[in-house]
Amino acid sequence: MKISVIGCGYLGAVHAATLASMGHDVVGIDTDAEKVGHLARGFAPFFEPGLEDLLADGRAARRLVFSTDMSLTADCDVHFLCVGTPQSKTSDVADLTYLESAAREVGRLAKPGAAVVGKSTVPVGTVQKVREWLGGADVELAWNPEFLRQGTAVKDSLVPDRLVYGVEEAYEGQGTVRILDEVYAPLLHAGVPRIVCSFATAELIKSAANAYLATKLSYVNAMAELCDAAGADVTQLTAAMGLDPRIGQRYLAAGLGFGGGCLPKDIRSFRAQARGLAVDSVDEWMGLVDSINVGQRERVADLAAELCGGSLAGRRVAVLGAAFKPDTDDIRDSPALDVSLRLAAAGAHVVVTDPRAINNAWMRFPQLQFEPSPAGALDGAELVLLLTEWAEYRALDPVAAGALVRRPVILDARNALDPAAWRAAGWDYSGLGTGLRTQPVDNLQLG
Numbered sequence: 546m547k548i549s550v551i552g553c554g555y556l557g558a559v560h561a562a563t564l565a566s567m568g569h570d571v572v573g574i575d576t577d578a579e580k581v582g583h584l585a586r587g588f589a590p591f592f593e594p595g596l597e598d599l600l601a602d603g604r605a606a607r608r609l610v611f612s613t614d615m616s617l618t619a620d621c622d623v624h625f626l627c628v629g630t631p632q633s634k635t636s637d638v639a640d641l642t643y644l645e646s647a648a649r650e651v652g653r654l655a656k657p658g659a660a661v662v663g664k665s666t667v668p669v670g671t672v673q674k675v676r677e678w679l680g681g682a683d684v685e686l687a688w689n690p691e692f693l694r695q696g697t698a699v700k701d702s703l704v705p706d707r708l709v710y711g712v713e714e715a716y717e718g719q720g721t722v723r724i725l726d727e728v729y730a731p732l733l734h735a736g737v738p739r740i741v742c743s744f745a746t747a748e749l750i751k752s753a754a755n756a757y758l759a760t761k762l763s764y765v766n767a768m769a770e771l772c773d774a775a776g777a778d779v780t781q782l783t784a785a786m787g788l789d790p791r792i793g794q795r796y797l798a799a800g801l802g803f804g805g806g807c808l809p810k811d812i813r814s815f816r817a818q819a820r821g822l823a824v825d826s827v828d829e830w831m832g833l834v835d836s837i838n839v840g841q842r843e844r845v846a847d848l849a850a851e852l853c854g855g856s857l858a859g860r861r862v863a864v865l866g867a868a869f870k871p872d873t874d875d876i877r878d879s880p881a882l883d884v885s886l887r888l889a890a891a892g893a894h895v896v897v898t899d900p901r902a903i904n905n906a907w908m909r910f911p912q913l914q915f916e917p918s919p920a921g922a923l924d925g926a927e928l929v930l931l932l933t934e935w936a937e938y939r940a941l942d943p944v945a946a947g948a949l950v951r952r953p954v955i956l957d958a959r960n961a962l963d964p965a966a967w968r969a970a971g972w973d974y975s976g977l978g979t980g981l982r983t984q985p986v987d988n989l990q991l992g
């Protein structure tokens with residue numbers, strides 16, 4: 546099939562390359578000429594493991610091109626809408642202006658009978674607006690939300706947990722269901738489950754899944770606070786909880802909390818949707834999830850001050866990690882940078898290192914110093930914060946690190962290090978929710 550992918554960011558570039566690997570002829574379109582320039586030469590414009598190999602394969606097979614020229618999409622059988630839907634600058638709602646402009650362009654150019662398939666994350670009811678924006682074009686419409694995670698996006702796209710088709714009317718073997726089955730034939734053949742549902746259900750599946758993931762994280766982070774207050778250890782608590790298969794071990798890592806271009810803005814959009822639909826419980830629930838999450842950032846900044854004797858003014862603080870999670874260069878709503886900025890605002894001299902994200906961060910945050918190597922960041926530090934748990938930070942040698950710093954004090958806000966090994970090397974080590982900075986439980990006033 547000939548397929549267009551409109552919007553080639555973290556989602557669309559991976560989707561385009563994956564479709565080409567399935568044997569389709571793909572044209573990726575983006576309004577960002579620099580991004581397109583990279584992709585057209587076979588380079589990923591951002592760090593995503595495995596993406597460059599997939600881009601190279603697509604180019605070599607002559608099945609993958611990138612351009613800013615929408616007219617190249619005119620003869621496509623399917624158009625995937627993958628543009629951003631960020632949080633509005635003035636409220637919780639999702640900003641749909643990129644989607645509107647992409648849909649209007651596709652509506653103007655698409656050939657009769659083509660399918661337009663949305664992948665962007667949208668509030669419930671958006672598909673009806675997209676239908677209007679398509680301006681009466683003779684096209685089929687479907688919504689096919691995406692669940693990939695950055696850092697494992699290629700694997701998640703090649704072996705997804707499920708495919709969701711939101712369609713007008715679910716006729717097996719007809720209309721958009723048939724078209725999507727043809728697009729995803731190799732995945733369906735491999736046994737990937739597919740759910741065919743209404744537009745509203747498809748829109749809500751995506752929002753509800755992210756809201757559940759965010760809920761799980763804020764829940765464990767609330768438990769971490771409780772553990773600190775009670776002198777218990779959240780890492781043992783979650784390990785034991787997770788052995789119950791109804792709970793499971795994944796997505797239970799307590800720490801600094803969630804960030805990125807998806808969960809924070811999606812739970813806020815979900816709140817706004819719930820308010821619009823007068824479902825107060827979801828609004829309040831998501832509000833609590835958000836405030837616990839933001840509270841973790843405050844908590845880490847407060848602990849950092851405590852570890853510096855109450856004041857951060859003039860202290861040299863080394864921050865390990867700038868990306869919102871390991872294995873990506875994405876700094877959108879990065880908890881690590883949020884904490885770094887709080888410390889800088891409190892007068893600390895903050896030196897941040899990250900294996901991949903420094904280029905994205907240094908121009909935007911002149912109040913922070915960036916160092917390419919962990920050794921450069923650790924040099925002379927009076928406090929070390931581990932804020933993004935890259936594998937190379939997990940593997941740091943505490944003895945060698947201790948020789949670089951001025952004071953061997955570390956706050957491991959991702960509970961990623963081995964506390965015993967760091968303490969044995971002479972460090973004052975603290976985790977989050979590991980109960981080590983509190984009075985013993987016997988001294989607590991209970992009841």
Ligand SMILES: NC(=O)c1ccc[n+]([C@@H]2O[C@H](COP(=O)([O-])OP(=O)(O)OC[C@H]3O[C@@H](n4cnc5c(N)ncnc54)[C@H](O)[C@@H]3O)[C@@H](O)[C@H]2O)c1
Nearest residue numbers: 552554555556575576577628629630643647665666691695
């Ligand atoms: N990043 C993820 O892991 C992920 C996963 C699942 C779903 N999503 C959803 O996918 C959507 C895209 O997210 P992203 O992270 O890729 O965002 P992104 O900002 O990385 O990419 C969006 C791209 O769209 C381009 N664009 C904007 N308007 C355009 C237009 N009219 N025509 C062509 N290109 C246009 C931008 O230049 C940008 O490159 C969002 O709705 C997001 O919530 C993202």
Ligand SMILES: O=c1ccn([C@@H]2O[C@H](COP(=O)(O)OP(=O)(O)O[C@H]3O[C@H](CO)[C@@H](O)[C@H](O)[C@H]3O)[C@@H](O)[C@H]2O)c(=O)[nH]1
Nearest residue numbers: 691692693694695796797798802803804805807808869870
């Ligand atoms: O146990 C955990 C797992 C994750 N995180 C944090 O949670 C955030 C989000 O992580 P993750 O979900 O792995 O990354 P994303 O790439 O943002 O993916 C989420 O958002 C995407 C966009 O909607 C969805 O497609 C994915 O299914 C959903 O997992 C990051 O800041 C992580 O550090 C934790 O704190 N503890």
